[in-house]
Amino acid sequence: MQAVANVNRESQERSLLAYWPFLLLGTFFGFVLIRSEVVSWYHIQEMFRFQSFHMYGVIGSAVIVGAISTWLIKRSGIRTIDGQDIVVPAKDRRLPHLVLGGVIFGLGWGLGGACPGPVYALMGSGFPGVLVLFLGMLVGTFAYGVLQSRLPH
Amino acid sequence: MEFLSSSWPWYVAGPLIGLMVPALLLVGNKLFGISSTLRDVWAIATNRVSYLQYDWRKQTWNLVFAAGVILGGIIAGYLLRNPDPLVLNPKTVEALGQMGVAAPAGLLPPEIFSMQSVLNIKGLLYLLVAGFLVGFGARWAGGCTSGHAITGLATLQLPSLIAVVCFFVGGLISANFIVPVIVPLLR
Numbered sequence: 322m323q324a325v326a327n328v329n330r331e332s333q334e335r336s337l338l339a340y341w342p343f344l345l346l347g348t349f350f351g352f353v354l355i356r357s358e359v360v361s362w363y364h365i366q367e368m369f370r371f372q373s374f375h376m377y378g379v380i381g382s383a384v385i386v387g388a389i390s391t392w393l394i395k396r397s398g399i400r401t402i403d404g405q406d407i408v409v410p411a412k413d414r415r416l417p418h419l420v421l422g423g424v425i426f427g428l429g430w431g432l433g434g435a436c437p438g439p440v441y442a443l444m445g446s447g448f449p450g451v452l453v454l455f456l457g458m459l460v461g462t463f464a465y466g467v468l469q470s471r472l473p474h
Numbered sequence: 475m476e477f478l479s480s481s482w483p484w485y486v487a488g489p490l491i492g493l494m495v496p497a498l499l500l501v502g503n504k505l506f507g508i509s510s511t512l513r514d515v516w517a518i519a520t521n522r523v524s525y526l527q528y529d530w531r532k533q534t535w536n537l538v539f540a541a542g543v544i545l546g547g548i549i550a551g552y553l554l555r556n557p558d559p560l561v562l563n564p565k566t567v568e569a570l571g572q573m574g575v576a577a578p579a580g581l582l583p584p585e586i587f588s589m590q591s592v593l594n595i596k597g598l599l600y601l602l603v604a605g606f607l608v609g610f611g612a613r614w615a616g617g618c619t620s621g622h623a624i625t626g627l628a629t630l631q632l633p634s635l636i637a638v639v640c641f642f643v644g645g646l647i648s649a650n651f652i653v654p655v656i657v658p659l660l661r
Binding site for chain 2: 391434466
């Protein structure tokens with residue numbers, strides 16, 4: 322029994338180790354978020370007041386690079402590193418959830434100055450307000466889960 | 475080395491962020507999108523709501539990715555902290571000054587994010603409500619800035635364009651009409 326338990330634990334550890342590329346990519350992404358200052362509450366205010374091009378430049382060039390590289394992947398028929406066909410599932414097209422959820426998200430983004438990616442990147446910033454903002458996001462997520470069946474989608 | 479701790483222009487940062495989309499597709503057919511990890515965190519803790527009844531283990535990659543974002547934030551924001559003050563349009567500095575928010579030193583305004591502000595009930599509620607709207611709205615809309623604005627637009631999906639326009643409508647309203655009224659009250 323002990324031997325079986327050890328083998329199980331070993332395979333679990335090995336499977337968690339298999340996620341290292343995601344840790345690396347996440348670390349890189351968090352690093353870029355801080356260096357580009359798109360996580361800054363000040364820059365979010367500046368963006369929504371149309372007083373700087375910086376945020377638009379970051380998001381716009383990210384979209385263009387993402388679009389070109391995804392197009393190249395599809396066109397060339399490249400597979401994932403473990404040989405699967407690459408598929409991009411379609412987003413839910415129903416209008417009410419996009420509009421209502423989108424506006425609510427935007428209201429919070431303008432107030433708190435951070436969306437979910439930046440709130441993770443800012444956790445080590447030393448400002449306790451970041452943890453409060455994250456807690457609010459968790460509560461909001463749970464509230465959506467509870468109310469989901471009663472909301473228009 | 476100085477490059478590693480200074481502010482990066484948009485044309486360096488944007489393309490690097492955009493590369494997250496093909497990188498995650500190539501590594502494991504994964505779609506770049508952060509806000510779903512908020513749901514995964516709940517799904518680990520409880521399955522009492524039907525929204526949380528799914529196998530969160532299949533999302534382990536995204537939780538590991540989020541852990542990486544925290545780590546990258548610590549490396550860039552703490553170990554390689556930018557010593558220079560944040561550069562902001564003087565017009566924005568002036569407008570924020572009228573709300574009682576001083577010119578920036580670091581990434582975040584201490585007037586809103588410091589311990590002193592959080593220990594004040596008004597400051598605490600401000601951030602909780604802001605976070606609540608982000609979490610609730612992102613899950614209702616089915617994505618946030620990464621999932622809709624970057625992945626969705628990069629894969630030319632119309633629903634994401636609609637969502638992003640609505641993100642901006644909400645942000646324009648709060649930054650121009652709500653923040654100038656509420657933030658002065660936080661002092």
